[in-house]
Amino acid sequence: MSFHLSDSLHPSDSLRSAVVSRLRAAGCVFAEDEAELLFAAARDADELDAMAGRRAAGLPLEQVVGWAAFSGLRIAVDPGVFVPRRRTEFLVDQAVGLAAAGAVCVDLCCGSGAAAAVLLSAVPDAEVHASDIEPAAVRCARRNVEPLGGRVYEGDLFAPLPGALRGRVDVLVANVPYVPSGEVGLLPAEAREHEPLVALDGGADGLDVLRRVAAEAAVWLAPGGSLLSEVSEQQCAPAIDALAGAGLTPRVVTDEDLYATVLIATR
CATH class of the missing domain: 3.40.50.150 (Vaccinia Virus protein VP39)
Known part of the structure; x- marks a missing residue:
């Protein structure tokens, strides 16, 4: 699935639904929350598509978006x-x-x-x-x-x-x-x-x-x-x-x- 994102900060309802469905189909229990993190991290449509693909393939969400929340800090996490x-x-x-x-x-x-x-x-x-x-x-x-x-x-x-x-x-x-x-x-x-x-x-x-x-x-x-x-x-x-x-x-x-x-x- 490819996405077309006109505004990465304000995704349309249809785009939001498509990303959530893709994540849910891959077994992501908190698909809605994860989708929001992907929207916040992606700079454009191609990056969003790639990030959603990596998460759907099983990579930890933190490695996909590049950080983890930990004790009030944002900790960089590399692949x-x-x-x-x-x-x-x-x-x-x-x-x-x-x-x-x-x-x-x-x-x-x-x-x-x-x-x-x-x-x-x-x-x-x-x-x-x-x-x-x-x-x-x-x-x-x-x-x-x-x-x-x-x-x-x-x-x-x-x-x-x-x-x-x-x-x-x-x-x-x-x-x-x-x-x-x-x-x-x-x-x-x-x-x-x-x-x-x-x-x-x-x-x-x-x-x-x-x-x-x-x-x-x-x-x-x-x-x-x-x-x-x-x-x-x-x-x-x-x-x-x-x-x-x-x-x-x-x-x-x-x-x-x-x-x-x-x-x-x-x-």
Whole structure:
């Protein structure tokens, strides 16, 4: 289907209906809302047609329009980059609550850099560093984080971070992949087909990366500093064991509305 758009800011009823029908036929549950975002993002008829086609083909809406709403910010999201989830706002809210003015913060497995961007926006004079192993994520995160004064590094977990951060980190956000390998195939197609596997697959029980983070966290955290990570409710017990075994003191906080479970482990 091709569209002819005379005014991208004021689409006709027939055009609006055509886009909604196209999205609904592709299985988009919130077709009306998504259509409005496409109208707002498209600069002309050809771009609207292409964007609607990409969404109908299964690309995440955020990758199609180029951004995601997250904790009051508009976070740039490029194709092939993990899309920040709304439930992760709870994790970041907890991190902001722990960060005093001037706090040293690190965002591991940063993806688009959403957590780092929120910390920079919400915590006065925060010093924020972020890292990710995926080059596409690093490029995207730099667009979101560095204009706000943060730094983004490419590499595996702590490896690319400046050594001067050891023992100084007040808040360590590690939104690590935690989907068990055997369950990745059960994820929605837009996630498993259009987001990097390394951002989803957490190993046999989903906790491989968290264990690696926990093993090094105490070296990087300041006294009283905290590691925050999101897990599933079913993973709480073994995750707590891993954090406690690394010399940290863990506790669990939850948000039932967002189905969010966050572990906060303090040095």
